[in-house]
Amino acid sequence: MTERFDAAISRxxxxxxADPRRVSVDGADIGSELLYARQMSEWANRLYPDASEVLxxxxxAQHIKRWEIPRNTFPMDRAGYHRWRTxxxxxxxxxxxxxxxxxxxxxxxxxxVRSLLKKERLKADPETQALEDVICLVFLENYFADxxxxxxxxxxxxxxxxxxxxxxxxxxxxxxxxQMPAEARRLVEKAxxx
Numbered sequence: 001m002t003e004r005f006d007a008a009i010s011r012x013x014x015x016x017x018a019d020p021r022r023v024s025v026d027g028a029d030i031g032s033e034l035l036y037a038r039q040m041s042e043w044a045n046r047l048y049p050d051a052s053e054v055l056x057x058x059x060x061a062q063h064i065k066r067w068e069i070p071r072n073t074f075p076m077d078r079a080g081y082h083r084w085r086t087x088x089x090x091x092x093x094x095x096x097x098x099x100x101x102x103x104x105x106x107x108x109x110x111x112x113v114r115s116l117l118k119k120e121r122l123k124a125d126p127e128t129q130a131l132e133d134v135i136c137l138v139f140l141e142n143y144f145a146d147x148x149x150x151x152x153x154x155x156x157x158x159x160x161x162x163x164x165x166x167x168x169x170x171x172x173x174x175x176x177x178x179q180m181p182a183e184a185r186r187l188v189e190k191a192x193x194x
Contacts, residue, residue: 005053007103012037012060015095019067033063039142043134047174054109055127058116059134061096093117122166133171136163140175144183153187160191 019031037060044051044059050057070093074080093114100110115121115128122128139147140163148156164172180188 002053004103004105007104008057008099009041009060011099011103012096014072015064015099018065021067033066036063037061039138040134043137043141044130047133047137047170048130051130052127052172054112055116055130057096057100057109058113058127058131060073061092061099061113062131062135064092064095064099066092089118129168130170132166133168133174136167136171137174137178140180140188141178145181148184148187156187157191160188162186164192180185 008052016033016037017031019033021032022029022192023035024030024033025035040059040062041056044056048055066088069084069088071081071084074087096113097110099168105113112127115125116131119132122132151159151165164175167175175188178180
């Protein structure tokens with residue numbers, strides 16, 4: 001990658017490290033969204049080792065500054081959830097664009113990163129699909145086991161089925177190979193047993 005790529009990643013990380021929700025990683029206190037960004041990059045590199053610079057940038061900026069628009073600022077129903085997610089897509093794209101402009105990326109690259117972050121043409125655009133695979137795998141590997149007990153099982157099964165439908169065959173294969181706690185694995189297996 002290029003010097004400006006390194007500068008963009010460094011800037012994304014500095015922004016995400018400002019997340020007031022803190023986590024401890026190897027004894028270091030970091031922002032929760034910085035941990036998420038690192039997990040996104042790790043999965044992007046693992047699943048798509050030949051990924052473009054644009055996809056790698058989008059993966060690192062996926063949740064940039066997410067804490068500024070909390071879920072509870074929208075109605076706590078399905079329509080509110082979708083409005084929140086759509087708002088976040090544009091917000092993340094706007095923040096990422098500002099960083100990419102600061103470090104010298106051209107309009108075409110910025111436009112492409114924005115498109116990926118806004119999930120445009122999912123299933124039709126291979127890079128948007130690759131980003132979605134990475135998002136789903138990060139969720140399943142790192143967040144699902146804590147998420148599931150907070151919700152009714154039927155809702156969790158529905159979420160898992162929707163998550164599965166968003167993934168490509170590559171993502172689904174990787175998901176089946178994940179190490180999960182027994183209860184999380186049971187829920188995944190139940191969701192896939194149709």
